[in-house]
Amino acid sequence: MVRDTYLFSGIASFFIGALVCNAILGLLHWGFAGQPVSHDNHLWNFLGMTLVGLAATLVGGCPLRQLILSGEGDTDGGMTFLGLLVGAGFAHNFSLASSPRGPGDFGAIAVIVGIAFCLTVGFLMRETAKS
Numbered sequence: 048m049v050r051d052t053y054l055f056s057g058i059a060s061f062f063i064g065a066l067v068c069n070a071i072l073g074l075l076h077w078g079f080a081g082q083p084v085s086h087d088n089h090l091w092n093f094l095g096m097t098l099v100g101l102a103a104t105l106v107g108g109c110p111l112r113q114l115i116l117s118g119e120g121d122t123d124g125g126m127t128f129l130g131l132l133v134g135a136g137f138a139h140n141f142s143l144a145s146s147p148r149g150p151g152d153f154g155a156i157a158v159i160v161g162i163a164f165c166l167t168v169g170f171l172m173r174e175t176a177k178s
Contacts, residue, residue: 086148088150091154095145095158098158101169107123138154143157
């Protein structure tokens with residue numbers, strides 16, 4: 048499976064094609080600065096993605112996997128994806144989401160509370176070995 052590059056070559060072609068088109072049209076800007084919806088506060092970028100990774104691990108897979116599972120009729124995947132949608136709406140309505148100006152007003156607090164919550168759930172709900 049690893050040595051078969053047939054499927055990867057298609058993905059690589061799309062990526063290279065998009066890169067070349069963006070370079071020709073002058074839309075290619077390297078780095079975070081000047082991008083439409085990004086900021087260069089690397090600490091909160093890292094901590095926010097740490098929270099996403101930790102929460103995704105606790106629910107059993109990445110958000111894309113949850114979307115695919117919900118499309119296959121999996122109720123857990125569907126509820127998880129609905130929770131992601133409601134959470135995104137909540138974050139944007141209550142100044143938790145970031146913007147090009149930086150993290151939201153209460154975004155840093157929400158990330159810290161989220162990490163603490165996920166760590167608490169992860170440690171308290173783990174399976175213990177039976178002796």
